[in-house]
Amino acid sequence: MPSVISFREATKVYSSSHLGRTTKKIGLVDFSLEVEKGEAFGLLGLNGSGKTTTFKLALGLLALNSGTVKVFDSPPSTRAFYSRVGYVPELPYFQSFLTVESCLKFYGRLSGLSNSEIKTNLERVLWETGLVAHKEKRISELSKGLSQRVALAQATIHNPDLLILDEPMSGLDPLAIRDLREYLFRLLEDGKTIFISSHSIFEIEKLCHRVGVLKEGRLIRVLKRKDWTGSPGGLEERFTEIVQNDHLTGALPKTSPR
Amino acid sequence: MKKIWILAVDSFLENIWNRIFVLVAIFGGLLIYASLLFGVLAVEQELRVLMDSGLALIEMVTLIAGIYFSATLFLKEIETKTIYLVLSRPLSRLEYLLGRVFGLILSLLFIMVSMSFIHLILLFVHHWSWQNSYLWALAGIFLKALMLIAAAVFFSLFSTSTIAAIVFSGSLWILGNFTQEIRFLTQKESGLTAILSRILLFLFPHFEVLNWRGGFHEAKVLMGASYAALYFSIFLALSWLIFRAKEF
Numbered sequence: 249m250p251s252v253i254s255f256r257e258a259t260k261v262y263s264s265s266h267l268g269r270t271t272k273k274i275g276l277v278d279f280s281l282e283v284e285k286g287e288a289f290g291l292l293g294l295n296g297s298g299k300t301t302t303f304k305l306a307l308g309l310l311a312l313n314s315g316t317v318k319v320f321d322s323p324p325s326t327r328a329f330y331s332r333v334g335y336v337p338e339l340p341y342f343q344s345f346l347t348v349e350s351c352l353k354f355y356g357r358l359s360g361l362s363n364s365e366i367k368t369n370l371e372r373v374l375w376e377t378g379l380v381a382h383k384e385k386r387i388s389e390l391s392k393g394l395s396q397r398v399a400l401a402q403a404t405i406h407n408p409d410l411l412i413l414d415e416p417m418s419g420l421d422p423l424a425i426r427d428l429r430e431y432l433f434r435l436l437e438d439g440k441t442i443f444i445s446s447h448s449i450f451e452i453e454k455l456c457h458r459v460g461v462l463k464e465g466r467l468i469r470v471l472k473r474k475d476w477t478g479s480p481g482g483l484e485e486r487f488t489e490i491v492q493n494d495h496l497t498g499a500l501p502k503t504s505p506r
Numbered sequence: 507m508k509k510i511w512i513l514a515v516d517s518f519l520e521n522i523w524n525r526i527f528v529l530v531a532i533f534g535g536l537l538i539y540a541s542l543l544f545g546v547l548a549v550e551q552e553l554r555v556l557m558d559s560g561l562a563l564i565e566m567v568t569l570i571a572g573i574y575f576s577a578t579l580f581l582k583e584i585e586t587k588t589i590y591l592v593l594s595r596p597l598s599r600l601e602y603l604l605g606r607v608f609g610l611i612l613s614l615l616f617i618m619v620s621m622s623f624i625h626l627i628l629l630f631v632h633h634w635s636w637q638n639s640y641l642w643a644l645a646g647i648f649l650k651a652l653m654l655i656a657a658a659v660f661f662s663l664f665s666t667s668t669i670a671a672i673v674f675s676g677s678l679w680i681l682g683n684f685t686q687e688i689r690f691l692t693q694k695e696s697g698l699t700a701i702l703s704r705i706l707l708f709l710f711p712h713f714e715v716l717n718w719r720g721g722f723h724e725a726k727v728l729m730g731a732s733y734a735a736l737y738f739s740i741f742l743a744l745s746w747l748i749f750r751a752k753e754f
Contacts, residue, residue, distance in 0.1 A: 309590065327598075330596040330597075331596045335590065341587055343523075345520065355595070357508075357512050358592060
């Protein structure tokens with residue numbers, strides 16, 4: 249299987265200065281990972297373990313200090329790359345004055361779709377995300393679950409090959425989570441690649457082919473589905489065991505970052 | 507170009523929707539109404555007072571709105587994460603920057619046109635007859651606003667708080683109205699202080715070259731417009747240099 253995302257010894261250190269004093273904080277350390285075409289890869293980790301940093305690096309929103317990241321065999325900065333990726337940040341905000349339909353049209357236009365493509369794709373994503381009945385509602389009128397559906401719809405309106413989803417189940421009720429899961433399964437059936445993080449281990453367990461466990465910026469283990477399907481306690485037990493038994497603390501890399 | 511326009515219209519509509527924008531428009535209307543009262547007090551010079559105070563208030567409201575919208579533009583988008591949804595699309599950071607800035611310009615034009623409309627009604631009610639100098643005065647105010655929003659956007663890109671960006675931009679506005687006085691003071695200085703003062707003076711916007719209430723004077727207008735365009739372009743270019751390397 250060809251790789252869609254490829255991290256090689258990627259290191260990201262955040263630096264901030266205040267009153268002449270520079271503070272450094274680890275984002276990712278020597279992170280290497282290949283995400284294959286058509287797979288659902290989940291990132292699990294405690295808060296601040298580097299999940300969002302990984303996604304932002306894959307999207308070109310952050311720059312690496314050392315190492316490389318390639319998505320579709322090129323650095324994540326070209327227009328061609330952004331045409332092929334859909335992103336849902338954690339707790340996204342949409343302009344409250346827009347209706348669901350106008351919001352999706354806005355993101356469709358920014359993705360470079362023509363008017364006829366927007367019309368066709370809009371109907372598709374509204375139907376797929378269950379937003380048809382809500383398309384004329386303003387964003388300000390939507391519940392959290394419906395807003396999350398809008399987030400997914402904007403990420404898929406341009407029919408991307410890769411979806412990067414940062415905590416897409418955050419704050420959703422059980423029915424909304426089930427709908428979202430079914431939608432993601434349909435996308436996988438269509439051959440899309442999904443790179444996802446969630447605190448809901450149960451959902452990651454159901455959806456993902458492989459899971460990476462992050463701790464303090466380090467990828468400490470990559471698990472395949474077979475690693476948790478047969479084990480008692482499933483993925484949750486494996487995750488807890490891995491995180492608790494890892495005693496290496498995050499440290500700044502010895503090589504000085506670029 | 508198409509994406510710049512899409513973003514500009516989006517910013518414009520958001521500002522229209524924003525209650526603060528409505529408040530500013532009401533504020534402008536009320537102040538112009540107050541200028542009518544000043545006119546009543548100055549019976550002999552009623553029209554002149556109405557004209558001058560109205561234009562001064564239009565300028566003040568436009569520039570305050572310009573500073574506020576520019577200083578909050580990117581910080582708000584970063585805070586709400588809207589910027590991630592836009593920058594993860596096939597568009598360059600330059601397109602994004604220009605789109606948002608042109609959206610601001612459209613918003614300020616809308617504010618100015620709305621307030622001028624109210625002002626003109628008041629003037630015509632007082633039997634004022636049309637003079638082209640009114641349009642030149644508005645053009646001067648608009649160019650001042652352009653200079654100020656370019657500077658405010660620049661400050662907002664390296665400020666971590668909205669208040670800091672507003673304070674920087676507001677100070678620039680105040681200093682820009684006193685450049686002649688500052689120049690006079692720098693002439694009295696010597697040595698390193700004089701050099702530093704002159705450098706700072708060069709950076710301040712020289713708003714006096716855009717005071718066109720006296721009407722159209724070709725050389726003055728050409729020089730003022732060129733100066734404003736250059737100032738706007740330099741700050742926008744500096745903003746782009748910061749923005750293209752900025753991490754989110």
